[in-house]
Amino acid sequence: MMDENRIEGAARNFGGKIQDAVGAVTGDKDTQARGQANRAVGAAQNAYGQAVDGVRDFASDQPLLALVSAMGIGVLVGWGPLRTPSQSSAGVGPPYRMLMGHPIKMGYHSDGGDITVINPWLNFSTMMTGKNLAGQPILGDQALTRPEVLRLATAANKWFIWEDDLGSIEVGNHADLAVLDRDVLTVPEDDIRKTKSVLTIIGGKVVHNDGVIR
16 A cells, blocks of 8 residues: 555645746746745655655565664675585575665675685675586575675675775775776676785775785
8 A cells, every 4th residue: 555645745746836837937936936845845755655665565575674674783695605506496595686675784794714715706706696616506586786796895884883984985984995907897707706906905005916016
């Protein structure tokens, strides 16, 4: 059932457009001003109603996630590229795509070196392609796009560590960056896992330099 704010907001916005037009034609600035105000209020009310509907649908489809999100809890995801598909399904990994479609906070974690490989690009490759290191599909339809995975491993993680000045290149942030040896947004799938940093800067200091700076 559609939230009543969406209906009322749409109606108020439409009425405001008529008032605005009438005021403009007749030169009645008061009518035009009321119309513009009703348009703004109606649009805001409609947007609120859409948000309410979105939360309602989310809670109905994924009640546990809705509860976790409402409690201010996020989800760190990351899954080993050494996993293998089961006999009954190739989709044995986390529901990355489903989680990306919901408002719950989401970031990346490596799962620890005692469980999976340390190299993050092996994990990223699986999340991006849906395949393990043997080339077997293990994520079903839950793989993410390359920009989505990169964001999870950088800017999205700032929420989990309570730091606002990390994870993205912008004024006021720490000077942390890595220069990669290839464009991971365009290289063939099999090349993603081969990615490495040729220059790493943390806090404005060079901590790794593979001949980039001489």
